[in-house]
Amino acid sequence: MEISAARLVGNLQVLVEAAGADVAVLPVVKADAYGHGAELCAPVLARAGVEWLGVADALEGLAVRRALSAAGIAVAEQPRVLVMCGPLGEDDAVLEHGLTPVIWTREQVERLGAAARRRGAGLVRVHLEVDSGMTRQGAAVEGVAALLCLMKENGLVVDGVMTHFASAEFAGSEQTRAQRERFAAAVRVVAEAGVRPEWVHAGNSSTIDNDAAEDSLCWLWELAASVGARAMARPGIALYGYCLPIEGEGRALVRERLRPVMTWKTRVMDVREVRAGDAVGYNATFVANEPMRLALLPIGYSDGLRRELSSTNGRAGGWVMVRGQRAAIVGRVSMNLTVVDVSGIDGVSVDDEVAVLGDGVTADDHARVAGTISYEILCGVRAERRVLV
């Protein structure tokens, strides 16, 4: 796996520009930077000047802190790290490593408060998540006032108020509109309680991409400004060069300008000629109709090459790129091995470089054949990583 630092920074710049001067950008590096390696991506993003990074849990936050320190970035200079799934019982690690947890339940408040008292940690900054209608994480709007009281009693300071949209890629989404209203109501409750958050944040990659149609970042900025806070959006997938297509009538603001950060390569380990009638791979799901030249690759589903990319005589599967041309996957993708058709590609030989993801084959291509989204493809790739500057 090759990670292009230049493309990562380029994508960040596209997002920063699209978000505008009044909306900060929190790059999300959860799930090991969507499979790209948080320890590689976090220092690149930090050097590009971001104020925040988003991770899923405290262990990821700790890994990011370590990577930033190892890259020579002093703790005082490091971006703040938002732990988006909450402390998950790792309250001590959160406090020890100066992470900022997202909080939304009474139990979380009480546990974090108790840990802070035990450690003599003083006031602890947290971000309050509001469930504005996704029904996943977050406090109900009606519960916000009581939660704020409990936070105060427990020495927690509300540094940010946030929510997450369920249908950000849908142009003109009714659900998003309703979520915005509920979030705005929650932010008003916070302000009326005399709490002054530094940050009000919402929106993922698609929220930024969908902005032309929705004006959602304008709305976010106005909401934040109304309580004297700064606005922020939280793109993840777009940093890595992908974004869901906008559903419905809408213009994508950034999608066409993003470039994939990950290239995934392997090498041809064997080339063989087969005869008509030869069956290829497990269960003979593919039988050659004519003489073919096949190349064997030392990767399979254990490396994240999805088994849904397998092919049969009746159904095409996925492909890889060999010498700049498509080579179709033939038969079943197995655990560590995959066979591709190089009959139409001249001069293929052992050790030739093969792009599994790269120019001519994207995570969206894999996702389409595998019946999933680019996110899941990228998160699933397991390969030795190298950063290209």
Ligand SMILES: *Cc1c(COP(=O)(O)O)cnc(C)c1O
């Ligand atoms: C993952 C995540 C994001 C980023 O989403 P993308 O669709 O990858 O841009 C933003 N906010 C929260 C809370 C998330 O969990």
